Amino acid sequence: MAEPILELHSVSKSFSGVAANVDISFAVTRGEILGLIGPNGAGKSSLFNSISGAIVPDGGAILFEGKPISGLGPVACTKRGIGRTFQVVRSFDSMTVLENVMVGAFARVQRARHAMARALEVLAVCGLDGRADTPAHALTPPEKRRLEVARALATEPRLLLLDEMLTGLTPTEAQEGVQLVRAIRARGITIIMVEHVMEILLPLIDRAVVLHLGRKLAEGSPAEIVQNPEVIRAYLGDRYGT
Amino acid sequence: MSLSLRPNAITKRRRRELLVGAVLLVLLALLPLPIGNVYLRGLIVLTLLYAGLAQGWNVLGGYCGQISLGHALYFGIGAYTSTILFTRFGIPPTLGLFVGSGLAALAALLVGWPSFRLSGHYYAIATLVIGLMAELLVQNWGFVNAAMGITIPFHAQSWLDLEFRVAVLPFHYVMLAYAAIAWIIAWLIEGSRWGFYWRAVKDDVEAAQSLAVRIFPSKMAAASISGAITGVGGALYAQYIGFIDPDSGFGLSLSVLIALPAVVGGVGTLWGPLIGAAVLIPLQQLSAAWLGGAGGGVDLMIYGALIVVLALARPQGLVSLFGVRSQAGGEVMDNG
Numbered sequence: 001m002a003e004p005i006l007e008l009h010s011v012s013k014s015f016s017g018v019a020a021n022v023d024i025s026f027a028v029t030r031g032e033i034l035g036l037i038g039p040n041g042a043g044k045s046s047l048f049n050s051i052s053g054a055i056v057p058d059g060g061a062i063l064f065e066g067k068p069i070s071g072l073g074p075v076a077c078t079k080r081g082i083g084r085t086f087q088v089v090r091s092f093d094s095m096t097v098l099e100n101v102m103v104g105a106f107a108r109v110q111r112a113r114h115a116m117a118r119a120l121e122v123l124a125v126c127g128l129d130g131r132a133d134t135p136a137h138a139l140t141p142p143e144k145r146r147l148e149v150a151r152a153l154a155t156e157p158r159l160l161l162l163d164e165m166l167t168g169l170t171p172t173e174a175q176e177g178v179q180l181v182r183a184i185r186a187r188g189i190t191i192i193m194v195e196h197v198m199e200i201l202l203p204l205i206d207r208a209v210v211l212h213l214g215r216k217l218a219e220g221s222p223a224e225i226v227q228n229p230e231v232i233r234a235y236l237g238d239r240y241g242t
Numbered sequence: 243m244s245l246s247l248r249p250n251a252i253t254k255r256r257r258r259e260l261l262v263g264a265v266l267l268v269l270l271a272l273l274p275l276p277i278g279n280v281y282l283r284g285l286i287v288l289t290l291l292y293a294g295l296a297q298g299w300n301v302l303g304g305y306c307g308q309i310s311l312g313h314a315l316y317f318g319i320g321a322y323t324s325t326i327l328f329t330r331f332g333i334p335p336t337l338g339l340f341v342g343s344g345l346a347a348l349a350a351l352l353v354g355w356p357s358f359r360l361s362g363h364y365y366a367i368a369t370l371v372i373g374l375m376a377e378l379l380v381q382n383w384g385f386v387n388a389a390m391g392i393t394i395p396f397h398a399q400s401w402l403d404l405e406f407r408v409a410v411l412p413f414h415y416v417m418l419a420y421a422a423i424a425w426i427i428a429w430l431i432e433g434s435r436w437g438f439y440w441r442a443v444k445d446d447v448e449a450a451q452s453l454a455v456r457i458f459p460s461k462m463a464a465a466s467i468s469g470a471i472t473g474v475g476g477a478l479y480a481q482y483i484g485f486i487d488p489d490s491g492f493g494l495s496l497s498v499l500i501a502l503p504a505v506v507g508g509v510g511t512l513w514g515p516l517i518g519a520a521v522l523i524p525l526q527q528l529s530a531a532w533l534g535g536a537g538g539g540v541d542l543m544i545y546g547a548l549i550v551v552l553a554l555a556r557p558q559g560l561v562s563l564f565g566v567r568s569q570a571g572g573e574v575m576d577n578g
Contacts, residue, residue, distance in 0.1 A: 078454040090449035092442050094510060103442045106435045107454035133251035155453055
């Protein structure tokens, strides 16, 4: 087995007494696409925020490339090579698309000229090169999702966390999103996707970790996950049972 | 790499801004020459001063989104520092203004240290309260003549001391240089990493952090530069008027007057403070001159009403009239 890029050891987090994550352990292999799935309230977002440094877990350890990162904060996590997008799009609306991505590129370079060159490259990867000088607020919703990805990519992550990047898109838009995710992985970047849209996610991911009520319910390949009776009861059952 | 050499909208826009700035500088340098009216010349001097002050405020309030209602503090520190150094120790104001500017920057850092941890409107309230406290302190501080203020005696005509027998025309160029330098600082900021970071902080703190933008140092950097620019303005003003007292140095109305041109002209824009000052300062001065004598503050009411009308008609600032980048839009619409 290849070296893990990310390891979670018994990660726990509670908010004012309510447990969001309980004793969660798993590892992410370098180069894979891992799906983090589960019904609403399963604890996906808080786990995601713990990995990206936005929140500090109460217990357990998170290792990125062998080094502990819990408690370092989002800035240090990004500097070390963990990029993230937001479920609710958070573009810098007073800036153009290119300027948005340049903010990310400045994580690695000092000069605006270099940041611009890198940002333009990333925009081309994300299919937004034609929109470089458009104000961010004027983008369509799927374009805004791409901008989120482009901005995170500009920080040159080795691990990219995508928060519900495909949710709320039309099937065509979602397929374009899938192609983008594959293109990013082809650049050697490991990806963790939090997602609700099972139909699109399952063929895309190498492995899935299923959360339910804050605990890890199952872990395995998409084929294993969809046949796991507990997963069907907890997640697919809730969703499709009506 | 060939991509980086292609001049895109950003580089083109920045070149055009420099060109417009240079043309404007020449025009403003020539502006007072055909004007004989001393009052009118004085009005222009004041407008240029406020263009610089508002640009300084804009660095923190406009680009970084930290709304300060206490910028008179930095103005007052600059004014009092250079004035005291000059009147008590004979240090020329051209040197004293740098000391004042440095102390103003330091004060901005001291204000920011506790209050940048506050979010949203609390920063504005904190600066308001600190500004009021500073005014009270100076009013009761014997060393700086308390409420009496300090008069700067005239010695001799001197550029080093910024003292002139007929002050208006020399100060036209002093204030023009001040406004121009403030503008250039803002222009440089817009093209630098700090400028990008500050706008990111203003637009969305969480997203900025996720892109490795350190929020607190970003705000502190913006505050110190903003304070430094404002402090210089204070020192120049004191030298121009020849007198400084707690109200004209630290008053709340001054804090508002420093912020308003940027707000009305367009926050977070390069031209907003200049345009705002060009509209507001003559308006304020003329309404005070025509109506202020009647008492009852009719001038302030009219001034206030005009600001409300402007804010309603042009919420993105007057700068949007010119079709250049407005704060909300960030749009380039002036092709052709």
